[in-house]
Amino acid sequence: MSSVVGNVVKVGMADLKLAKPPQTIRTSGLGSCVGIIMYDDRLRISGMAHIMLPDSTFARSGQLNRAKYADTAITDLLENLLEQGASKYRMKAKIAGGAQMFKFSSSNEATRIGPRNVEAVKRILADANVPIMFEDVGGNSGRTIEFDPESSVLEIRTVNKGVIQA
Amino acid sequence: MKDLSDIRxxxxxxxxxxxxxxAGNAATALSQMLNKTIDMKVPAVKVVPFNEISNLVGGEEVVVAAIFLRIKGDAPGNMFFMLPVDEASRLxxxxxxxxxxxxxxxxxxxxxxxxLNEVGNILAGSYLSALSDFTxxxxxxxxxxxxxxxTMAILSFGLVELSQAGDFAIVIDTEINELGEDETIQSKGHFFLLPDPESLIRIFHSLGVPLDE
Known part of the structure; x- marks a missing residue:
């Protein structure tokens, strides 16, 4: 699968990639999933993960896709960035997603997956001592996000609420 | 449990x-409701990796109106009825x-x-009753x-259950076509059936073609 279009690195669902200038890195259509960006703003290197589930210990199948779970994805993001020379002490994060796409759905536990993902991501980042510089989480809207490691600006687009930059 | 990769x-x-x-059942129901000829068919059933699933509906960021229903009972799963937002308004x-x-x-x-919810309800009900008669x-x-x-924000929600067991979905994609006087296609929708992994095993078992052969 071609994952780089022009200078945009595309991160799919349950996927994790790194980017540095002149590249930007984006993921499309975050619903209950959470997009996690980690970056070192001095080295201008960044990584993004698009996680679906809070915890890898719930995995039922043999082969684990580590980018699918908040815990393993954050561990890998951090490791990959450190390997590229990033400093653990300069590491920062921005997060977006975790919406409840269907508001009135019955008591199905799956409908709460968005908030659960957000809680897990925040807890794991806190445990790793990575500060969250910006978050746009929850609500009922899908999001498309793009991060520019040059400026550390995250752009978030939703269907009805336009674009925000942070 | 058996892996979905055993599917042939x-x-x-x-x-x-x-x-x-x-789809035949659902098309009849919808035709009667709208007093128009609605044609529904299943072009393909596919095993689709998550990162390719949005290609089925024309891209990750296309805005759609989607009705979601959870299937309960012996073979749980998720169902989506999706229309481009303009088509949904027109309908x-x-x-x-x-x-x-x-x-x-x-x-x-x-x-x-x-x-629109009611349309989804009728479609899902007629679709499911055919399914349960058969199985x-x-x-x-x-x-x-x-x-x-x-599209992707909505679909990904329906994949959460499946994602605990693997990285791909069995997608039963149904095209919904509204036919004009001269048999031309006027609008297009999708009807997705995403059975939970265990449900597929149960469905195949009850049809006499178990997965583990």
Whole structure:
């Protein structure tokens, strides 16, 4: 699968990639999933993960896709960035997603997956001592996000609420 | 449990056949409701990796009106009825007789949303009753819920259950075509059936083609 279009690195669902200038890195259509960006703003290197589930210990199948779970994805993001020379002490994060796409759905536990993902991501980042510089989480809207490691600006687009930059 | 990778072409063909029967039922129901010729068919049943699933509906960020229903009973799963947002507005305008309904505007027109939910309900009900007749499994839809948003944001929600067992989905994709006087296609929708992993095993078992052979 071609994952780089022009200078945009595309991160799919349950996927994790790194980017540095002149590249930007984006993921499309975050619903209950959470997009996690980690970056070192001095080295201008960044990584993004698009996680679906809070915890890898719930995995039922043999082969684990580590980018699918908040815990393993954050561990890998951090490791990959450190390997590229990033400093653990300069590491920062921005997060977006975790919406409840269907508001009135019955008591199905799956409908709460968005908030659960957000809680897990925040807890794991806190445990790793990575500060969250910006978050746009929850609500009922899908999001498309793009991060520019040059400026550390995250752009978030939703269907009805336009674009925000942070 | 058995892995979905045990699925063979034969299994997909059977799912396609069941899908077509369900689609036939649903098309009849919808045709009667709208007093128009609605044609539904299952072009393919596919095993699709998550990162390619949005290609089925024309891109990750296309805005759709989607009705979600959870299937309860012997073979749980998720169901989506998806229409491009303009098509959904047009459909409901005809149904309710109110040409001001526009789903691309917030807040969503309540009467319109309720009508669209009802369409989803009828479609799902007729689809599922065909499925359960065929498989002798008990399947019932939960009340429908509507969202208007990016395709991928909506679909990914329906994949959460599946994602705990693997990185791909069995997608029973149904094309919904509204035919004009001269048999031309006027609108296009998708009907997705995403059975939970255990449900597939149960469905195949009850059809006499178990997965573990």
């Amino acid at each position: 072409l034969e299994h997909l063909d059977i799912l396609k056949e069941i899908g077509n029967i369900g 409901v305008q005809q149904l309710v007789g109110d040409s001001t309904i526009d789903f691309s505007e917030e807040p969503i027109n309540e009467m319109g949303a309720s009508a 002798k499994l008990n399947m019932q839809p939960t009340p429908p819920d509507l969202a208007i948003d990016m």
